Amino acid sequence: MDVKGRFAAIDACENILREDFKYNEAHGIWRSINRIIEGLLGRSTELADVYVELHAALAEQPRALNSFFDVFTTTVYSWNPGKIKEAREDREKLTELNERIAKVSELLSELLSRRTEVKEMSSFSSDTYYHIMDVVEEASEDNGLFRFHVKGKLERLTCQYDLKYWPSITKVVAQIGVNAASAVIVADDSAASAATEARRPGLADFLKAFEAELDRNRVENIGFIPDDFSLTDSSMASLVNCGLGLGVEELIGASFVKRYRQRERDRDRG
Known part of the structure; x- marks a missing residue:
């Protein structure tokens, strides 16, 4: 040239x-x-x-x-x-958080189960959640879309099917832990995967x-x-x-x- x-x-x-x-x-x-x-x-x-x-x-x-x-x-x-470097640290944080969530969920599930046993075997009770839909409803208190479009349908289902048809709060919490423990950290795109796949930066x-x-x-x-x-x-x-x-x-x-x-x-x- x-x-x-x-x-x-x-x-x-x-x-x-x-x-x-x-x-x-x-x-x-x-x-x-x-x-x-x-x-x-x-x-x-x-x-x-x-x-x-x-x-x-x-x-x-x-x-x-x-x-x-x-x-x-x-x-x-x-x-x-x-x-x-930040991406690698984020991946490590996500892994650590999932491990902690798994442990905390297991502990919370055990405590919830123990509380149920005490309530059922003693002469006392406490004003705590009984049905999983109680948790969902109160957690959605500030969600207008839930109140106007979903709440009524769930209430009818709750009345139609008794407690045996629904997962217990204890099992829901335990499942969150199972999910976190088995979670696989995956990059959102090929560049993120390529940039962080090596063991040493x-x-x-x-x-x-x-x-x-x-x-x-x-x-x-x-x-x-x-x-x-x-x-x-x-x-x-x-x-x-x-x-x-x-x-x-x-x-x-x-x-x-x-x-x-x-x-x-x-x-x-x-």
């Missing part, structure tokens, strides 16, 4: 970033994305070869180049190392998330990125370094991306 064509390719890519920046600024949205765009625009020299490669591969495909930059900046925002997590987002936006998935598109190892490394604003000691090279991709291919074959 001659010098003129090279500058045209770089300018075309940076114009997409500038237009995205202007749109976000005009609408008062995505300030964090705009900071990422500013970082990219400030590193033209480092990204020049990346832009030339992107332009050659995607410029002739309708909306593909725009889609690529949208996917990349969004991934940097959503799945940078800080966000991945690292920059490969971001690469996984980025490639997952690219895959989700390919033509075969009703997107605009060609199905066979892939950045070279060196371009991917430069883009990640600049997009994440990595420090000198954190920078990755083409060899890092190459090893990562080889591991992923080996895993897929395995």
Whole structure:
């Protein structure tokens, strides 16, 4: 490619970033994305070869180049190392909370069962819930939709079928615990799964998330990125370094991306 064509390719890519920046600024949205765009625009020299490669591969495909930059900046925002760390912590918190709910539900179920036994065997009682629908009704006290559309129907069912047809409050509480104990933590999307699946965190997590987002936006998935598109190892490394604003000691090279991709291919074959 001659010098003129090279500058045209770089300018075309940076114009997409500038237009995205202007749109976000005009609408008062995505300030964090705009900071990422500013970082990219400030590193033209480092990204020049990346832009030339992107332009050659995607410029002739309708909306593909725009889609690529949208996917990349969004991934940097959503799945940078800080966000991945938060996601891992959220998963751990969810696991811990389910474990605690299981234990507390078991204890509460036992206490409810014991209270029923004492009431039935003693000369005393207490003004506590008796029917599971009592719990549902009072828990829905502030829900107007429940009162106007559901309450009457449930009251008729409660009168129609005596207590033996309904689960006890004790069993409902116990089942909440069973559900929590057997819960499987699942990521809401492919990027979240890819970014957090490794046992130890690292920059490969971001690469996984980025490639997952690219895959989700390919033509075969009703997107605009060609199905066979892939950045070279060196371009991917430069883009990640600049997009994440990595420090000198954190920078990755083409060899890092190459090893990562080889591991992923080996895993897929395995």
